[in-house]
Amino acid sequence: MTRPLDAGTVRRWCRLSLDALGRAREDIDAINVYPVADGDTGTNLYLTMESAARAVEAAGAGDPDVAETLRAMAHGSLIGARGNSGTILAQLLRGMAVELGSVAGAAGAGDLGRALRTAADSAYRAVAHPVEGTMLTVAAAAARAAEATVAAGGGVAETVTAACEGAREALAGTPERLPVLARAGVVDAGGSGLLTVLEALDAAVSGGAPAPGRAGHRAGEHPPARLPGRTPVAGAGPAGERPAACAPADTGPGPAFEVIYLLDADDADVPALRERLDRMGDSLVVVGGDGLWHLHLHTDEPGAAVEAGIRVGRPHRIRIAHLPSAPSANPGTTPPGEGAGDPAPPRAVVAVLPGDGLAELCREAGAVPLTAAADEPPSVGELAGALRAAGAPEVVLLPNDTALWHPAAAAAQEARRAGVRVSVIPTRSPVQGLAALAVHAPERRFDEDVVAMTAAAGATRFGELGTAETESWTSAGVCRAGDVLGLIDGDVVVFGDDPLRIAAEVLDRMLSGGGELVTLVTGAEVPRGLADRLEDHLRSRHPGVDTVRYEGRQGSPLLIGVE
Template sequence: MSQPLDAAAVRRWCTIALDSLGRSREDIDAINVFPVADSDTGTNLYLTVESAAQAVTAADEGGPTLAEAVRTMAHGALIGARGNSGTILAQLLRGMAQVLARAGDPADAEALRQALAQAVTSAYQAVAHPVEGTMLTVARAAAEAAGRCEGEAADVAGAACAAAREALAATPGQLEVLARAGVVDAGGTGLAAVLEALDAALSGRRPDTARHHGLARSGPAPAPAPAGAGCPPAMGAGTAFEVLYLLEAGDSEVAALRDRLDALGDSLVVVGGDGLWNVHVHTEEPGAAVEAGIEAGRPYRIRISHLRSVAVPEERAPRSVVALMPGDGLAALCEEAGATALTVRPGEPPGSGELAAAIHRAHAREVVLLPNDHALWHAAAAAAEQARAEGVRVAVIPTRSPVQGIAALAVHAPERRFDEDVVAMTSAAGATRFGEVTVAERESWTMAGICQAGDVLGLVDGDVAVIGDDPLRVAGDVLTRMLSAGGELVTLVLGAGAAPELAGRLQERVRGGHLGVDTVVYEGRQTALLLIGVE
């Protein structure tokens, strides 16, 4: 059933796009051969959409209008844009926002057609030397198909998706470097995922990302490209640095800046407007590129990255574990075990940039990252990719609960080889069933039926299994279900709102009905009343 193009649809669009890019990020990185074969297009697109999604989520509490939602989305993408592909995507979203912010609420099909057309116009204007066979080509094909489509907004989005997939499949015939590598354009693949998310947000269908991921390779896996092989015509093989910064400046100053940066390098993209711009260029003179920004206005958030690998200083520690934990008690437990802990605040999930900073603070040549929450998996994977680009060896263990993280940390042995340590920690986490007792915040459908705000919920392996009104009774039911398949060790982690006697009563239950099963109790001080692990 089609959905209106309103603020809620924008929120769904961001959420679905972020999930889709998270799932396909590594695949997109793997086919990144243009404009530089530096294997980061998927990561850059993910980080850009992550910033947009976080901005929309932060503004959602006030019940934003469509105009407010699309402007917030575009602004979030602008300030968080990364890489050539990310800055182009930010400008595409900005172009759409310019039209949708003036449309009705909800916007109609004609507004979406015009928004997609304006997105393409804005993006082509932002790129100094547009090249066909890239995400620009995919965007133009999508907008042209949308312009020919009659029907509701969902129909327009569907037509745009279909045309984007066709244009993506044709990119190897338009760009020689893609044909040689046997791949389609990486940026175009990411844009197809974003358009799939828009279609899903309006049509109510699940995004079929396999349709464009299946086009990711048209031949054998690409061999490493020779220096300069993936560059646009203006780029020299010796270009060594990627320079990005946000810039506060007027339109006239930016026009002069474009000319100066165009002479300094290539892959130049300047996006934004209304006094705020995101500048991206590849150059052998990063200092001069920043000085040009200073002359034009006020540059900040300056990032200069070497396009070649960076050696890791030898003074780093051999290995460290970084664990994300939802309570300061759990964080302290991890610190005692020698890990670097990052406390996750309720309702404020860390972005990949914050996780990358935590990896950096660990100051180790090898890092094991424990996200301890399924919702943080994609951000953790993107953070790991950023750290790997700086020469750090990172493994992300797919822990879905803090109790799985505790189990993994318990078998961590830094004297082992890295791969052996990761396998042992992964096995320990996977062998730990996890449960949770929490209080429902609102009425909702669950696997166990409809719950009301204030109900006590018991979850097993992430799914609601018990609904009740007494935390002890619900916790007991959850523990019985988890031990029905056996177990040797029960871990109980008490939350900030748990009754003092809860752990003792549960320990009595284990001793009375499950001989040979040990119990350990920790003060986690997390929001959930109780976390349960069974190994």
Template structure:
């Protein structure tokens, strides 16, 4: 449990917030009925925090590069990076508000430090900043949840962990009250989508401070009491109701602070849902208008707008509907895209007919990278093999963007490269798309997976306490065996996996695998089950000396 927030805790906070928002992304999208029922709040919040988390990772990389190998940034550097990353990557109304909330948090922590008193002040500043970013604040939204969390945390005494936990629990209670404060939420029977996202972010902060990482529960592991369902939301884009502006306009703006009052006034005349976040000459502008050109022109008069995104709500809804309803007669080229790390694994996937996205094991691809890799593949039907459970949320966000572009995409949440190889083995492009997806999913699901890894330090695991240098045997993602060497640990893992049956063993050797390891394990498997077949591949992955699959 932390007594003072530091840069590693900020890094953990961002990672947990991203994971929590990823898990809740589709749920939050389905809650999205205000201000426009376009079913993208969860995705926008995820992309905003993804950008914040990436900026924090960059701050750590810069600290290591400029200092000793184990150097870490100062607290101020990490929170400023978090806030700037969120501002640059903010998407949609809620994303810009959350980015401004993070900016308010960062300003206080960077100036005053990371103790309990400073966190209380930071949450108050964050709520104030979020309100100031919105031209016409509405209660029953993310703003209300932020204010309630800050108010109750300010009353809380005690440690840093108690302050963070109070803010989280108060935010949950405030979220449940949002339907009583905003009629559109009550009519739909839902809580506010943006407020739900902030609860996830505050839950991640509470988990990071309390030390619930990596073995503890993720943020918001205890679900909120059900409030209702958003009718036909289900994450689909729907046009706004009569009388609502037709376009969403969002852009980054380099402009002097003195120009902002005039810009705000002009955009307020043009439309609604106006949010302007940022400061010190860099701003993120979001507004709903009928005249998109005039909204951009207002930015030109104030300074230099860039990264301009204009969405026509009705056309977006039509594109989504067309993508969903495309019939089988509109057949097109199909590509399987496999995300892998290791030259040998990449070669295996390419030999099986897949396109490959080479992933850095220390920096998994973000949603934008996944989407761009799919675009480069140039197919209108894409089956995406993740081969890593941590990519599921980023892939979901990327898939939503691509479907709006007319790409038919299925994300197969393969949890290991050996499951991906099993899926590729049954891929058949001549089948109908849905049939191919079902067959590949079934093959992946029928493959149990394991890996051997070397512990970097002392840690608690599901199998007990490990020490630096111990060999860990992970089965289906959990540490099941702690051993002294690769061969012995591999034999124990294989024996456990084959005890439940199996016809084919796949071994993928990593960069650190010793000579003779594969032969020893194949012989051991056949002693266990003489009828078993075995295949061995040189994967070349750096992160695990051995991957094991049993079908």
């Protein structure tokens, strides 16, 4: 039975897409040779759709209409997008959501045709250097077929079916457009995943279920993924092939790292950021809007790519990963430790810290502390001076405060002009800085060390106890002057007059999503016995969690980290 394209159908589409991508994931991974032959396109699309499904499920409680449901699906995919293909899928869904934003009730065939056209066009704009023979080509073909059916008077069901057929034909032709696919004997993995999602929409509208293997990545009733007479390459392209999403020519090995992050930034600042990132690598995709953006880049400069985001907004959910078969970031040199008698390159870590106890701890870990008072943060000149005074050709800077991100980026640029190689890790709290320091290994190559430290910091949630100076609005309500504030990731989540109760509630909330290690950093004015009682609370309520405790002597009574 044909269903209208309403909120219920969108929810069913989302569920069917997730199920279909789950079944097809391994097959899609196996044909992934472009833009990077890392065998994860199917997995990335599945994880992206999983995030979309969670958002749609959460939005369902308020009985949303089709536009609201599709917006939730698009937002969920945006914040959870993985890899090049997942990022493009998020933009396709956002394009549909934007076009259907004013639709009340069920969407018609014309609405759907326009939505698919907007989705395809916005995806092309999101990719810095679009390449044909990819999922962009498949999206454009689906839109053309849908528009032609609408023009011929077709309804919603006919329009969706036509879009699938257009996408299927375009997918079969991707090897003719992209030589790397023809050499490997496969169709485009991202396009195969997109067809899976479109066929799930077809099933949602028709009331049926997608047939196994219908996405075109398997040989069968539809165009085969593997070209006749060719042995497919799973997870690796031909020797010497360049894995780059933005340049189809084979011009040598590609960048070493994949950088992904969400960015809170004004829309007007994003074009300049896009140009800056485009000069740093390839496979650049920038999607989103209305103040929230998702960025994907392959680069040899992961630290600089994150710093570029710091200059215009607040990066978060930062993920940096090695790309397969990537060369050293410094070609022509022998990596430290791999040549006979080669010493590890001198490297320093500079950490901005709010207390002398934390500074002492940092010094013991081999880093250079820069102590900062809460009411007098270091200037750009002081930060740059500390970078130069570290006396190392390579320096990692841990600002440990969101307010210091912009000064840190400016100081890093100044130090680079003096010949120092600098990477700023966007730590938001001293406990994130401690987590980064814990995995610092100067014997590693510089970029590898930065990646490991960034990952450790990003995996650490941070909490804090503070005191309200005046009566004010918070995200937890109106607090009074003198109230104890409990903050998680910078937001007030609870307040009251009992420090132990507030701290325990902050810990319980932070550990509700899991955690293996809790770090407690006591301040200069921590209430007597508070840390001991918190450790007792952790042993009784969270017995499987390890605890470490430091005397930081910072202004805040207590800092909390959960890893």
